Amino acid sequence: xxxxxxxxxxxxxxxxxxxxxxxxxxxxxxxxxxxxxxxxxxxxxxxxxxxxxxxxxxxxxxxxxxxxxxxxxxxxxxxxxxxxxxxxxxxxxxxxxxxxxxxxxxxxxxxxxxxxxxxxxxxxxxxxxxxxxxxxxxxxxxxxxxxxxxxxxxxxxxxxxxxxxxxxxxxxxxxxxxxxxxxxxxxxxxxxxxxxxxxxxxxxxxxxxxxxxxxxxxxxxxxxxxxxxxxxxxxxxxxxxxxxxxxxxxxxxxxxxxxxxxxxxxxxxxxxxxxxxxxxxxxxxxxxxxxxxxxxxxxxxxxxxxxxxxxxxxxxxxxxxxxxxxxxxxxxxxxxxxxxxxxxxxxxxxxxxxxxxxxxxxxxxxxxxxxxxxxxxxxxxxxxxxxxxxxxxxxxxxxxxxxxxxxxxxxxxxxxxxxxxxxxxxxx
Numbered sequence: 537x538x539x540x541x542x543x544x545x546x547x548x549x550x551x552x553x554x555x556x557x558x559x560x561x562x563x564x565x566x567x568x569x570x571x572x573x574x575x576x577x578x579x580x581x582x583x584x585x586x587x588x589x590x591x592x593x594x595x596x597x598x599x600x601x602x603x604x605x606x607x608x609x610x611x612x613x614x615x616x617x618x619x620x621x622x623x624x625x626x627x628x629x630x631x632x633x634x635x636x637x638x639x640x641x642x643x644x645x646x647x648x649x650x651x652x653x654x655x656x657x658x659x660x661x662x663x664x665x666x667x668x669x670x671x672x673x674x675x676x677x678x679x680x681x682x683x684x685x686x687x688x689x690x691x692x693x694x695x696x697x698x699x700x701x702x703x704x705x706x707x708x709x710x711x712x713x714x715x716x717x718x719x720x721x722x723x724x725x726x727x728x729x730x731x732x733x734x735x736x737x738x739x740x741x742x743x744x745x746x747x748x749x750x751x752x753x754x755x756x757x758x759x760x761x762x763x764x765x766x767x768x769x770x771x772x773x774x775x776x777x778x779x780x781x782x783x784x785x786x787x788x789x790x791x792x793x794x795x796x797x798x799x800x801x802x803x804x805x806x807x808x809x810x811x812x813x814x815x816x817x818x819x820x821x822x823x824x825x826x827x828x829x830x831x832x833x834x835x836x837x838x839x840x841x842x843x844x845x846x847x848x849x850x851x852x853x854x855x856x857x858x859x860x861x862x863x864x865x866x867x868x869x870x871x872x873x874x875x876x877x878x879x880x881x882x883x884x885x886x887x888x889x890x891x892x893x894x895x896x897x898x899x900x901x902x903x904x905x906x907x908x909x910x911x912x913x914x915x916x917x918x919x920x921x922x923x924x925x926x927x928x929x930x931x932x933x934x935x936x937x938x939x940x941x942x943x944x945x946x947x948x949x950x951x952x953x954x955x956x957x958x959x960x961x962x963x964x
Contacts, residue, residue: 596622598631598669601964602699603938604657607650612660612941618695620703627673629705632685636935637661637697638725639944639957641871642908645878646692659696660941661959662908663688665714665724669701678706686723687711687916688731690908692878698938700964710912715924719932722923725956726930730919732865732906733760737769739904740835740861747773747830749806749852752839753791754782754954756931757865761837762790763928773830775809777802777840782954784819789931793817793826803848810852834860841866849899856900863902873949931955938962 597619605612620631643660650658665686671679679685689697689709704711714723742748748765752758753776765771767790776791783794793815795805809815815826832854836845845852846862854860922928933955936944944957 598622598701599964600700601962602657602695603660603941604695605647605650605660606655606657607653608647609651609653612647615657618657618699620701622670624670624672624703626705628675628707629672629703630668630675630679630711631670631701631703632664632666632687632711633669633701633963634664634666634697634699634724634961635720636665636724637938637959637961638663638728639948639959640728641873641876641948642728642878643696644873644945644948645876648873648875649877649879657695659691659694659698661697661699662690663725663727664697664702665720666702675706684714685711686714686727686920688727688908688912698941698959698961700961708909710909710916712916712920715920717924717926718930721932721935721958721960722930722956725932725958726919726923727912727916728906728908729756729760729930729956730928731908731912731915732757732904733764734915734919735906735911736837736863736865736904737761737764739902740837740863742769742771742835744770745773746771746834747775747832748835748837749775749777749833749845750791750837750839751777751845753786753789753794754778755839756933756953756956758839759786759789759931759955760928761839762786766790767922767927773828775806775830775833780818783817785931785954787819789929793828803845803852806845807848807851832858832860836860836862838862838864838866841868841870843868846901853899861900861902863904865904865906867903871951873951933957935960 600618602615602618603612604615640662642662668679668681668683668685671681687710689702689704748771750758750761753762762774765774774791775793776786777795777797778786779798780796786794795802810831813828817824833852834854836853849862853862933953935958938959938961944959947953948957
């Protein structure tokens, strides 16, 4: 029999419901088997995915160098891990290249607050001067790249201004154009000093011609207070306390009479001047006699702390009914920046008690607490204008490279700086 190997497919005409379609059964039934060629492979069109590029998102990063700390028990260190997305992620933000940053007591107090180690770094510095590097889309009608600025950046639990660059939201972190006629160092360190002095004098309700005693006139806030009293409020009877070597400095910045706290008892010396109307000062070994009409002060402002003057307020300050007021920015205890924590003096219960009971013995006692960003959008333009016109000066005591932070910190802790301590930020 011929080769019966099945090599094809039976045509449809040989297939029915009653006839088997297998080749063997077809042969048994006497039906012819027709061999046909295998069907050609069916070509299925191959589909391919077209690759479409997605728009790039934040593919560039701005690297920064920042001085941070983790607890008060370990020294601050530089980190290079903090980066900012470019272009700016949020349309209402700016990136600022920092040039200089003021060092303030609040910085040391915040460090002292962290007694335990934190996994998250914390920054140092709350004010700065610098240049705008990048501008968010919604701010391009207000700021442009290259603008020289200065501002506040107060984030107690966040990063600080001892950084090569910071990213800010102007609605939270107020800034102004850098006054053209002052140095970068002064521009980076005037906000805390001016803000404290301006806000305090506003709250005290100072009027032209008042007699004022500023305790600690050579401190940064003391120097600013006397200038504002002299230039803005037109007060001539401005007394202050300071060391003998600072007498010339305080006289240049508004003081009429400077009491050297190193010689004799300060309250007794003040009482004597008010009683006699005469004060003798020695400048460059020359004795100068100064006369005064002040019998009692309208306002006493304490920038040092302690109770030496407060205990004698009855004989130095006008009574509450006469409009006399006592303000302190420190409290009963003298500042100790090696251990004071931020906010501690604001909750000083002896100060609260004095404010309540002071009325009973005719004393208006006020513990003043400066909130850096409160109303800053109002007073910062005023301060910048006064600085630019030369009506006031932000006195700079010293400038340190930021790698020498420990030296700057030590000087601030000693409490003898005459003006601001400023950190210079290297270009990164």
